[in-house]
Amino acid sequence: MRRMPNDTIIVSVGNQQFVTEFGDPGLPNGGRGGSDRMIATVDGGNAVLIFVGDDQTLQGHSHGGGDHLAATVTGFGDYVFLDGDAQAMSGDAHGGNDVLHVDASTSIYASLGIFGDAESAMSADTSGGIDVVIASMGNRSSGTFSGDSGSSMSDHARGGNDILSVTQVGSYGGASISGDALVSMSGDAHGGNDILSYTVGAGAQSGAASLVGDAGYMSDDTHGGNDILIAAVDGNPDSTSIVLVGDASNMSGNAHGGDDILLGSSRDDLLYGDAQTYAPFTAGSITGGKDMLNSGRGNDQLWGGPSDDRFVFDKGSGLDVINDFDQGNKAVGSTAREHDLINLRDYGFADWTALKSLISDDSTGNAVIHLTATDTITLAGVHTADLHAKDFIV
Numbered sequence: 001m002r003r004m005p006n007d008t009i010i011v012s013v014g015n016q017q018f019v020t021e022f023g024d025p026g027l028p029n030g031g032r033g034g035s036d037r038m039i040a041t042v043d044g045g046n047a048v049l050i051f052v053g054d055d056q057t058l059q060g061h062s063h064g065g066g067d068h069l070a071a072t073v074t075g076f077g078d079y080v081f082l083d084g085d086a087q088a089m090s091g092d093a094h095g096g097n098d099v100l101h102v103d104a105s106t107s108i109y110a111s112l113g114i115f116g117d118a119e120s121a122m123s124a125d126t127s128g129g130i131d132v133v134i135a136s137m138g139n140r141s142s143g144t145f146s147g148d149s150g151s152s153m154s155d156h157a158r159g160g161n162d163i164l165s166v167t168q169v170g171s172y173g174g175a176s177i178s179g180d181a182l183v184s185m186s187g188d189a190h191g192g193n194d195i196l197s198y199t200v201g202a203g204a205q206s207g208a209a210s211l212v213g214d215a216g217y218m219s220d221d222t223h224g225g226n227d228i229l230i231a232a233v234d235g236n237p238d239s240t241s242i243v244l245v246g247d248a249s250n251m252s253g254n255a256h257g258g259d260d261i262l263l264g265s266s267r268d269d270l271l272y273g274d275a276q277t278y279a280p281f282t283a284g285s286i287t288g289g290k291d292m293l294n295s296g297r298g299n300d301q302l303w304g305g306p307s308d309d310r311f312v313f314d315k316g317s318g319l320d321v322i323n324d325f326d327q328g329n330k331a332v333g334s335t336a337r338e339h340d341l342i343n344l345r346d347y348g349f350a351d352w353t354a355l356k357s358l359i360s361d362d363s364t365g366n367a368v369i370h371l372t373a374t375d376t377i378t379l380a381g382v383h384t385a386d387l388h389a390k391d392f393i394v
């Protein structure tokens with residue numbers, strides 16, 4: 001296997017320039033990319049930077065190198081794309097273990113696209129590397145980030161176990177963050193076990209993000225990985241809009257969700273253990289994972305999804321709603337019984353009797369757990385009479 005050299009590429013991107021650099025252009029089929037360092041300063045306006053760690057395509061038995069791609073963006077209206085390995089991967093290609101870092105914290109209207117392995121499709125028997133993606137977003141910026149593919153993973157593609165950390169530093173911005181494929185996983189694709197975090201920094205006026213453990217859409221026989229999703233709000237912004245989804249926005253066919261951990265922010269969040277919507281091939285053909293959801297402070301909406309999930313509430317949890325307690329399997333057409341659990345250990349109740357006295361139906365017949373004067377959990381579609389000691393950890 002031919003091994004390419006380790007290169008250092010340093011570029012400065014000025015006004016309206018369009019710069020594309022590859023770490024190992026002309027990588028032969030079956031070759032191995034070098035460990036390249038690619039460093040850019042984008043200080044002009046309306047410029048485009050594309051860094052690709054290895055080559056345009058990785059195919060055959062090619063291996064991407066372990067590359068370090070970094071860009072500092074300070075201009076107005078710049079586009080920055082970092083691809084850890086290639087623009088597309090096919091055959092048995094393997095992505096390298098890359099570090100991709102963009103600091104666009106002082107930019108305005110930047111558009112970022114950072115992908116651990118391929119910017120577009122990963123097909124056949126490709127596998128993504130173990131990548132680290134770190135981004136600081138500026139004012140009015142938008143960003144798309146994924147651990148493996150910026151579009152689709154199909155056939156037998158495998159996602160790597162990646163770490164993605166995105167911070168909204170400037171006043172306003174929005175991010176879409178996916179552990180594996182940004183758009184879709186189909187066929188027999190498997191997502192990796194990823195860690196995704198999104199932080200609205202102390203100086204931001206607002207932050208919006210969608211964090212998805214595996215892909216936008218999961219269809220066919222795809223499997224989601226066991227992911228950890230974390231959202232945080234450091235300051236006191238005017239508004240936030242944060243959605244955490246353990247596997248995919250939409251699961252269809254025979255897709256299987258992984259066992260995920262979702263940790264919400266101090267503001268009002270939406271948490272879904274598996275998917276937001278389901279389209280099973282046959283009744284119960286989609287399965288969910290055993291997820292753990294803790295939505296933090298704020299008034300949150302939670303869905304565990306199919307299978308047995310655990311909901312954890314700590315003191316100060318706010319006015320929260322669990323929308324599918326023991327009803328997640330219904331969403332995929334299954335009548336199998338479910339055993340979700342609510343962990344209230346942080347509240348220090350003496351026993352189930354003490355807790356039970358705080359639960360009553362509201363005017364529409366939904367059970368409401370009155371933890372404190374300012375903390376309640378509403379269980380939509382569940383009556384107080386349906387609840388038992390076995391539903392809680394006290």
Ligand SMILES: [Ca+2]
Pocket residue numbers: 095116117128129130131147148159160161162
């Ligand atoms: Ca990867």
Ligand SMILES: [Ca+2]
Pocket residue numbers: 159179180191192193194213214224225226227
């Ligand atoms: Ca994943």
Ligand SMILES: [Ca+2]
Pocket residue numbers: 224246247257258259260273274288289290291
């Ligand atoms: Ca899940």
Ligand SMILES: [Ca+2]
Pocket residue numbers: 264265266267268269295296297298299300
């Ligand atoms: Ca929250």
